Amino acid sequence: MKKGKINLTENARVVLEKRYLIKDENGKVIETPEELMERVARAVAKAESKYPGADPDKWAEKFYDIMAELKFLPNSPTLMNAGRELGQLSACFVLPVEDSMEGIFDSIKYAALIHKSGGGTGFSFSRLRPKGATVKSTGGVASGPISFMKVFNAATEAVKQGGTRRGANMGILRVDHPDILDFIRCKEDDKEITNFNISVAITDKFMEALKNDETYDLVDPHTKKVAGKLKAREVFDLIVDMAWKNGEPGIIFIDRINKYNPTPEVGEIESTNPCGEQPLLPFESCNLGSINLVKFVKKSGEKIEIDYEDLKDTVHKAVRFLDDVIDVNVYPLKEIEEMTLSNRKIGLGVMGFADMLIALGIPYNSDEALKIAEEIMSFIDKESKNASCELAKERGVFPNWEKSIYKEKGIKLRNATTTTIAPTGTISIIAGVSSGIEPVFALAFERHVLDNQRLVEIHPMLEQVLKERGLYSEELMEKILERGTLQGIEEVPEDIKRVFVTAHDISPEWHVKMQAAFQKYTDNAVSKTVNFPQNATREDVKKVYLLAYELGCKGVTIYRDRSREEQVLNKGAKIEKKVKEETTESQEEANMDDKIKPRPRPNVTYGSTEKVKIGCGNLYITVNSDENGICEVFTNLGRAGGCPSQSEATSRLISLALRAGIDVKAIVEQLKGIRCHSTLRQMATNKDIKVLSCPDAIGRALERSMGKTIVVNGNSDVSEADIKRYVDINNEELEKANKKKPNPGKNNSNGALCPECGHELEHEGGCVVCRSCGYSKCS
Incomplete structure (x- = not known):
């Protein structure tokens, strides 16, 4: 296999060395990025030997090429573990939580095994009887879902995932569970249940009651009887209030998710993976991968356009790659292996969407961008189905096809689902592009290199445009770094400002519109964070939740700037200055004359x-x-x-x-x-x-x-x-x-920064990511 040097940014190489490349027993890196891609390509292509007429070596070459060219990258567990002893290649799992002590602790044990293998887990706690309910077998009373979530959280805290990935969970409770109010408040203290993202499973009945300002029934999951009523508006307002305060809970529209469940006869979907983009049946897993959209923007003379032929070719190869992953995967549980092989779900998504728009000269917050989003995703969805049909002819349909919606439609697919929009975190750092479908987080970053040297890095396309227009200067770079945006900088022309927008330049409504545009052509779900400025109101959050439901999203996650003690979004130094001024004013008003004052530093010390x-x-x-x-x-x-x-x-x-x-x-x-x-x-x-x-x-x-x-x-x-x-x-x-x-x-940062390298963290796709070293809270 010919291995030319892969064109990676310096930051990508740092992340690969830190998190992906093989190290010896002394921690020394003994693998190159090129060797990593070859290792993964060969390991995945071994699945081809199962099927008559397939050539593993040929497909290993093809798989290597699309990864080495950074056109496609699989999820992190595949890059880390393919061709190695662990061999667990899936990122997403959902486990059932049965309403019994044995079922609960079996699930904890299973979660520990998955976390150890490098995966994240999702749980619905909706089957558990409410706090205070009678337990006939013991004569005692149930402690309720929240108490057991804390047990799951503690177990996650104690498990080390092979030294590379940290445990992450999704906890979900139906809005009609009697303990729903406690659940909504369970992360009011953001130091509690720290290894969980939480979401409320919203039903259509609840949304109807909300629309009509009515009450709705709470149902005991054990007895199936009505256990009380709540005013829908008051519950919704509490969800909004908590999300406004610290970003949680998110919401998922559980009935809408099950409306599009491809295998309804197999079971009901009750939970998602940790970032919410992958609704799964109990004991199901999914393998994800992302197409790097920037690689398909081609310039022909003065014309810039999308190369759909090249994109089609890459989609077909990527679908085959992900289907092969299912066959070579080493599953952490027999039940997961059986369910995964029966449905063969894959999730092909995208990254670099914001950068693609910039390359095309299209503002993210525009109708034209929404049109491009629908065109791109409908094309990928269609071609991924075509590729799955071709695989079905070669290898057969997925075993649960008879119990799927596709039987009635007469569509023979190899995979029950083919598309997912995931947060791409570290793999987008490797590719050197914007994450998933998120807007650009910041246009300039500050890095510290060598002993005391400071390096300002600017978005490469912005740097190119500024130099071409004769606008580039060190003073301007400092301004962009300080603000984190071009808005308000007089030296930058308006046409450049319109295209180079950041997450905080874009109104929350445009975030939701973009999520909905991609959801329209995505089998599973779309992971996306709706960013709010710090001064956003609860009413603003409420409007976004309602808009997400109206536009057909399967869920929504919001984050209001500086709303958590552990800040994850930082717009620039001016916020810090404002906070400092406000603090100084309040101190002066309090007339704190009796405070301790340090003595002056002498001119000479020894x-x-x-x-x-x-x-x-x-x-x-x-x-x-x-x-x-x-x-x-x-x-x-x-x-x-x-x-x-x-x-x-x-x-x-x-x-x-x-x-x-x-x-x-x-x-x-x-x-x-x-x-x-x-x-x-x-x-x-x-x-x-x-x-x-x-x-x-x-x-x-x-x-x-x-x-x-x-x-x-x-x-x-x-x-x-x-x-x-x-x-x-x-x-x-x-x-x-x-x-x-x-x-x-x-x-100059005013919020939480990466615990590993000290650079500011981003809140995207329902997770927290460092684009400097690749740290991710969710993995």
């Missing part, structure tokens, strides 16, 4: 600098004193990587506290023992690391400056036993430590 080995490289710690004692700390990372802003922020706060008279011993006590995921992982193979984290290293440096150093194993009081204990620490403790000590990242 001290020493030491080099300490940490998980990210070398940390240089300078501790200085004046006539009153230790007065300041400086830190600097000696090479690229790590979290320099975290150390700088820690040092500044320490220096402020020292000059305000806080006892050094108290500061040391707070810092020592703080653990860092990266440093702990490196301890096993690097005996030069004698500290637990950057803050731990700073605390020990301060302690040594006080003359109280206890030296063990060279230069620290961390013993070999300590190192072994922390290397062997279980995953649950590591996750908790990581959550408690997030990396603050960029200084």
Whole structure:
């Protein structure tokens, strides 16, 4: 197999090395991106040997080409695990939760096995009897769905997924369940049930009651009897209120989902995968992949258009690829294998849609963009069905075809579904394009490279346009970086502003319209986040929910900027300035004259600098004193990587506290023992690391400056036993430590940043993603 060098961005290579490429026992990368693509292509093409006349080597070449050209990429588990011992290639699973102690804990066990294999799980808790209901077998009372969700959450927290992917769940409860009000409020504290996204399953009866301002029935799932009534408007307002506060719950329209269930005789769909794009039957899984739309925008002279012939060819190859994945997959449970092979669902979607619109010169928030969305997705849906028909002729229809809607229609397909719009997260980073069907998040990013160098990266198409028009300058780049948008920048012409719009430039209604346009031609569902500005009202959220139902969406997820304690969207430095001004005003109004004030820093200080080995490289710690004692700390990372802003922020706060008279011993006590995921992982193979984290290293440096150093194993009081204990620490403790000590990242950000690299996180497709290092909360 010829393996020319794949054209990847530097960021894509970083993400591949960190998350996908094979490493040896010492953590050294021993695989190239080209070898990864070959490994995956060969492993998937082995399925071809099952079918007479097929040539595995030929198809391995074809599969390699569409991946290496970045025209198509499968979901992350396939890239990570194909051709390796684990062999689990699916991203999406749904498990049943039966109304019995045995059924509940079987589901927890099954979920643990799936999370360990690299998958995410969805559950409906709607079968569980409500809190306080009688349990005849024991004479006790039921604790209700919410209590068991917390058990599932704790189990997820404790499971490590093969070292590459973190457990993620979807929890769903029907709107007519008696415990629905508790469910809607269950994530009011965003530190609760942290490993779940939650959605309310809305019924058509509820929407009718809402329309008529009526009550609706609550039904006990165990007895099937009416257990009460609620005012639909009041329940809907509570859903809106909670979503406005922190983005959850989302909603799914469960009757609409089942209306389009391709195998209604097999069972009823009751849940989706963690990001909501894949409704599945209990014990069903789905394999996803995405077409990179940017690759099909061709320029012929002055004309720019979509190459539909090339797109058709790629769709057919991608459908065959995903069908082969079903055959070579190593399933975590026998029940999942049987259900998946019976329905053979695949989900072909897209990424780079926003970038494609930019290349075509079409604003995302325009009727023309909606038209392009429908044209593209209807074409992909039609050709994916044609490809599935061709496979059915070669290999036979999916086994449950007789129980499907396609029998009556006389359409013979290999796959019960063929299309899904998923959040593409890390695979869109590998492809170097915008995620899924989301708008561009930001037009400029700031990265820190080498020791103290700062690099501003701008969207490549914007950079090209600005240079062609003679508008490019470093000053303009700084403005774009600060704002995160072109809006309000006078130097940028209006025609450029119209095309280069970001998620927050687009009104929520346009987000919903775009989701609906893609849903019209998608078998499964569409994962999309409707972004709201921070000043959006509850009424704004309500309008979007109603519009999503009206336009035919199968569900909707919203996020209001800065509505969570762990911020996931950040428009730029101006917000921080506004918050700072508001805070200053309130402090002045409160007349806080008695606050502690640090003494001024003297012009001359004296001290020493030491080099300490940490998980990210070398940390240089300078501790200085004046006539009153230790007065300041400086830190600097000696090479690229790590979290320099975290150390700088820690040092500044320490220096402020020292000059305000806080006892050094108290500061040391707070810092020592703080653990860092990266440093702990490196301890096993690097005996030069004698500290637990950057803050731990700073605390020990301060302690040594006080003359109280206890030296063990060279230069620290961390013993070999300590190192072994922390290397062997279980995953649950590591996750908790990581959550408690997030990396603050960029200084000009006002919200939560990636816990692994410090760059700002994006909220897209119902998930949280870092486009710098590939971290994803949902995987």
